[in-house]
Structures are given as structure tokens and as C-alpha cells.
Amino acid sequence: MTPSVSSVGTEQGEYAHLVPLQRRYAELDPNDPERPGLREQLINGYLPVAEHIARRFAGRGEPLDDLMQVATVGLINAVDRFEPGRGSDFFSFAVPTITGEVRRYFRDHGWSTRVPRRLKDLHIAIRSALAELSQQLGRAPRPSEIADRLGLPVAEVIEGLQAGEAYRSSSLDEMLGSGEGKATLGEFIGGLDGELALIDDREALRPLLAQLPPRERTIIALRFFRQLTQTQIAEQVGISQMHVSRVLRQTLAYLHEQMAGSD
Amino acid sequence: MGVSRRALYGARVDSESPAADFPADIIGLQVAEHGPDARVVTVRGEVDTLTAPKLASFLHTQLSAARVVVVDLDGVDFLGSAGLSALFEANELAARERRALRLVCHSRIANRALEATELRDHFTFADTVPDALKNSV
């Protein structure tokens, strides 16, 4: 699988002129008067990236305009937090940061906005039928019993029961990056992380990942399959961002070494 | 176009609010302080092998900082044995350290997990978060 990033662009291509600006921006003293102007240039320059990501999340019940604004917030965060010295390129950092911001927006807007009205109503109807039937039967009802009570096909009841999970399982697809999830993950991977993109044989990668100590494995999974930033991982795992960065570097080096050895 | 957006969000950019930054699609943990001695932890999402360690350490932190910790499990939609174990251990820790751990739980799935495993009786429940805080002082 060769992931394509052409639709986002690459640092070598249409965004090449921004790379030196980015480097300069990161080097400047926080109070340097040159910074605000550079920041503006960078944000405007990379804006198409944010828009591209926003479009990918369109059609899930949120207006595209809102998504673009949220993605822009992600982009601004990325511009401000990127550290060129860390060895990865801006895209590797920005794509997950922007994606994370959009995801968070969806999550914070809660279940109600990402589930269609019909399913939401269904869910409420099921909840009330569930309470009544549990009382009457002295046990939890079966889907068919709920369907009878509501006069609906069983398939619809099952759909309603699962409605709350629907959004989550689609994000699971993305995080798994195997089988059915391949397409979604593939979409990300080019821009996702230069380091991991070098490893294009994901099948061979999998057993190596499984062999890592639990903490290393978790950090790798959070970084590459769940697209969290190092700061976010640090919060989750309860260690410093510096430490996360070190673990990632060492673990990636190890994985590369092992992959090279296995050919 | 970029400029106006930037202006729109300017306030948020520089603030790194940790509460807003919780990232996971799978589990969400938030804490609110209620006076110096009580904290309310809100758990959302799936508590399983992957996410339970996070919950465990989170509860540990809150229990070392406050006398009363209320855990709101209403938004939980999976609670596996790793998650149950994390709650159970937090509960034991609370008992040892003479802290109060109270659960508020209207999640069907979480309640089922606590019932089926017969762990329910080990915990103290309150009907609502305000109730849990009221009885605690």
C-alpha cells in the first residue's frame, strides 16, 4: 500500500516555501516583533491543509464552515507548537493536531449532533420500552421483545441500540489501520508521520509492535493509530512530553532496525 | 479569510486548557473541584484494558488530593474487568486512606458490569452528583 499525500500536498511541493519560515518562526524569541507577521504567513500558507481535513469530516452532521474554523484552530496550534528540532516535518505534526482538534469538536458536541434525528428518537423510544419491559419480564428484554412493543422491525431496534456506538466504531476503524480500516488509515499515513511512513510493510510491523513492552506499545498506538500529539499522549500516560518524545524516538529506531533486519 | 479566523479563535490558541485537551475518542476523563476537599470525576466512553490504567492513575491522583471523590459513570459505554479492577482498587485505596469514593451511575452497561460481577455491594452509590457531594461533608 503506497499512501498518497498528493491531495494534501507535500513539503517538497507547494508548501516548500513555508519550510524556512517555519524554522525561523520556531527559532525566534517569543517576544520578537517579527513573530506575529511570520505566524500569519504560516497560517495562511498552510490553510489549504486545514480545509482539506475539514472536508474529510464533512457530511457527519456539522456544517462545513464550522469544521473549517475548528480545523483552523488546529492549524494555529500546530504552527505554534511545532518544534523543527524534533526531527519530523511539519506535516507529520500538523495533520494529527488538526485532525485531533476536529475530532474533539465532534466529541464535545456530543452524541446528539453526530447521530441523525431518526436514530436519536429511536434511541429514546427504546430506552422507555426497555424500562417498562424489564419491570414486566423480571429480566432485560430481547431486541425482538422491544420491537414488538414499539411495533418496529427488529433490525431497526438493533440499529437503535447500537446508535450510540456507531460513531465510536468508525473511529475504531481508523485507529486499527488493518482490514476494513485500511483505506481510512491509508489516507492519513503519508502526511501522518514521516517516520512511520518509511515502514510501509505494516503486516511485518504488527508482530514487532505486539512484542514491545506495554507502555511503549501504548505510546506508539496512541501516536500513530490514534493520531494523538505528544502532549496529549503525555497526559494520557502520565509522563512528560519530553519523555514521550524520547520513548517514541527510541521505539521507532528500534522498529526500523528490526524491520531492516527482517528483510 | 485566514486572518478573520485567527481573530475569532485568538483567545483559545494560547491557552492550553488541560480539560479541553483530553483527546481520546475511547475514554474521556474530567475532574471538577468542589471546594478544597471534594472532586467530581466524570468518566465517558470505554473503560477497557487499553484505557483502564489511565482511569486508575487518574483516580489515584484525585484520591491523594481530596477527601471526597465522586465518580460519575453515566457516560460509560463499556466497563470491562480491567475497568472494574481500577474502580475496585481505587475503592480499596479510599478505604485505607479514609477517603470517600462515591459512584454515580445510570449507565446501563456499567451497572450491568457491576451487577453481573457481583461487585456492586463493594461500592457506595449516590443517585446524583449533588447528592453524592451533599452526603459527603
Added chain:
Amino acid sequence: MTYVDKDYSASNGGAGTDDGAPQEDSALRLELRTAASTVVIATIRTVAADLAARADFDLDSIDDLRMAVDDLCAMLVRIAPADATLRCRFTAHAEQIVVAADVEVEDGTEPPPTRSFGWRVLECLADEVSAEALPRELGQRGRICITVTKNAVTAQQP
């Protein structure tokens, strides 16, 4: 993740069978093979719950099976070596689902301890649980298998 065998669908029943009428008693089988890794467990337990819902299990039993499958996968992943494959075979009978999951293991690996917290939870959730070491076949590693049986209806505890 590979769906090795997926013959659960309404295709054999033709039109009009998705109205909740119990399917004829031919058991329906589904097998999943994945890398033995914690990240796939969420997907496997979702498949289990979906299967139970379609088999018209009561809602508690659906949840119990979801948790049981989560638990047994976690146990197997814990004892599996790096490159192991986790295999989950689901058999849905009219009123019962049997899940047999196994992983390849290194020689000398013991089945998960039955006194652990996880095992106790498993016993609470399922109607029957057992673990066994499957003998090595020629040129292959041994396997450890956990089998869980769950009935469609769970009596409510007093």
C-alpha cells in the same frame, strides 16, 4: 483483521426473514483472525455483541457476552508471544453462543490462572468457561484456548 468465514446473513432466508422470527436451527459460524494485540479487542467484543443482538439475546446477556469476550481476549493477548495470531470462533445456536478463542503460545505457557480477578469476572459473566492447552501439532506451536458459553437469557439477580 480477516473474516475467515462469515455465513451469517439473511441470504439463506430470503426476503422477509428480518422480522425477528427465529432462524432455523442451523448454527451460524463466524471466525476472526487478528494479531494478538490489545488494540483489536474493542473490535472483537463489538462483533460479539452484534452477533448476540442478532441472535436475539436479552440486553443483559448481550452486555455480558461483550464483557466476557473482552476479558478472554485480554487474557490471551497477555500470554501470547509477539507474532501470535488470535483466533476467535463464534458459534451461534438458537439460544446460545459459544466463543472459542485461542492463541499460539511458546512451549511451557500455562493457561491463564483461574484464580485471577479477570477469570472470576469471566465466570460471573458466562454460563460456562473453560481453558485448555491444545496439543502441539507437528511443526507448529501449541495453543491455549478459552471457551465461553453464553445463554440467550440471563435471569435477573435478586
